[in-house]
Amino acid sequence: MSATVLDGKVVARVVLDEVRTRVAALAEAGEGVTLATILVGDDPASATYVRSKRRRAAEVGIRSVHHALDAGVTQEEVVGLIRSLSSDPGIHGILLQLPLPGGLDDQAATQQIHPSKDVDGLHPTNLGMIVLDRSVLAPCTPSGCLRILDHYRVPVRGANVVVVGRSFLVGRPLALLLATRGIDATVTIAHSRTRALPEVTRRADILVVAVGRAEMISSEHVRPGAVVIDVGINRTDSGRLVGDVDFEDVARVAGAITPVPGGVGPMTVAMLMRNTVIAAENRIRGA
Ligand code: NAP
Numbered sequence: 001m002s003a004t005v006l007d008g009k010v011v012a013r014v015v016l017d018e019v020r021t022r023v024a025a026l027a028e029a030g031e032g033v034t035l036a037t038i039l040v041g042d043d044p045a046s047a048t049y050v051r052s053k054r055r056r057a058a059e060v061g062i063r064s065v066h067h068a069l070d071a072g073v074t075q076e077e078v079v080g081l082i083r084s085l086s087s088d089p090g091i092h093g094i095l096l097q098l099p100l101p102g103g104l105d106d107q108a109a110t111q112q113i114h115p116s117k118d119v120d121g122l123h124p125t126n127l128g129m130i131v132l133d134r135s136v137l138a139p140c141t142p143s144g145c146l147r148i149l150d151h152y153r154v155p156v157r158g159a160n161v162v163v164v165g166r167s168f169l170v171g172r173p174l175a176l177l178l179a180t181r182g183i184d185a186t187v188t189i190a191h192s193r194t195r196a197l198p199e200v201t202r203r204a205d206i207l208v209v210a211v212g213r214a215e216m217i218s219s220e221h222v223r224p225g226a227v228v229i230d231v232g233i234n235r236t237d238s239g240r241l242v243g244d245v246d247f248e249d250v251a252r253v254a255g256a257i258t259p260v261p262g263g264v265g266p267m268t269v270a271m272l273m274r275n276t277v278i279a280a281e282n283r284i285r286g287a
Pocket of ligand 1: 210
């Protein structure tokens with residue numbers, strides 16, 4: 001293996017230390033930071049995610065208040081809870097764990113979160129602010145990818161970046177953020193209809209993959225020396241956690257690469273905590 005490993009755990013620790021300092025400064029000024037978490041139903045993966053987010057919050061001094069709703073709850077009940085948390089001055093951030101169980105509408109529920117408390121950055125207002133180059137609460141996984149690049153001083157200005165995947169959660173906002181003024185990458189978005197994917201991805205100085213297909217990206221997709229960010233999280237039949245990139249194969253040719261686990265995953269939670277303290281600071285400043 002010749003590639004440098006871009007360690008998301010290390011970068012997440014740096015972000016969480018910054019957050020802890022900012023939370024402590026607010027506490028000294030008499031303002032505790034509170035995150036409301038909402039889990040609907042009993043999906044084990046979702047429950048694990050919420051638990052780990054609450055654990056991280058506690059580590060950095062953010063209080064979390066958990067709301068567990070039964071899977072049989074109605075859309076109106078979910079919306080009612082979100083509205084009451086949105087207008088509660090004691091709550092700075094609201095985390096609605098997605099996906100909601102069958103029959104409930106993720107998008108409609110997300111739209112009820114007040115944009116200033118939308119710490120996942122998925123409300124249409126916050127997604128729209130990216131288009132306007134005025135993003136404040138950006139989605140956590142895309143901003144986590146940017147922070148990894150920044151931490152390891154990967155040159156982004158003018159770089160050719162290919163983002164594989166165009167979901168509203170990862171690929172699309174990340175592509176827009178990369179192309180904003182100040183970051184200034186030249187961005188190509190690839191997806192399931194892209195023709196000759198390896199030819200497209202081989203043009204990348206920086207290749208970001210957010211597809212959800214175990215190890216689909218091999219060395220034939222990667223220009224020697226390129227930086228590869230693997231967002232994917234997939235479980236193989238044998239229970240192993242792997243990314244969308246075949247790590248062993250690609251690490252032979254890439255200049256740098258994020259591992260799975262331990263790459264983008266820890267960054268997503270860290271950036272959620274960062275958004276929570278930003279939301280609290282903005283509220284206190286009256287922004
Ligand atoms: P998604 O909503 O399913 O979107 C997948 C995207 O990949 C779509 O745009 C799809 O194209 C594209 N795609 C599918 N097959 C393809 C192919 N053969 N070639 C090229 N593009 C293809 O998934 P997501 O929510 O963005 O998540 C992607 C992955 O990231 C998943 O493994 C997920 O678990 C992981 N994830 C990780 C984190 C983290 O914290 N690390 C956070 C979020 C997600 P079309 O639009 O044409 O269908």
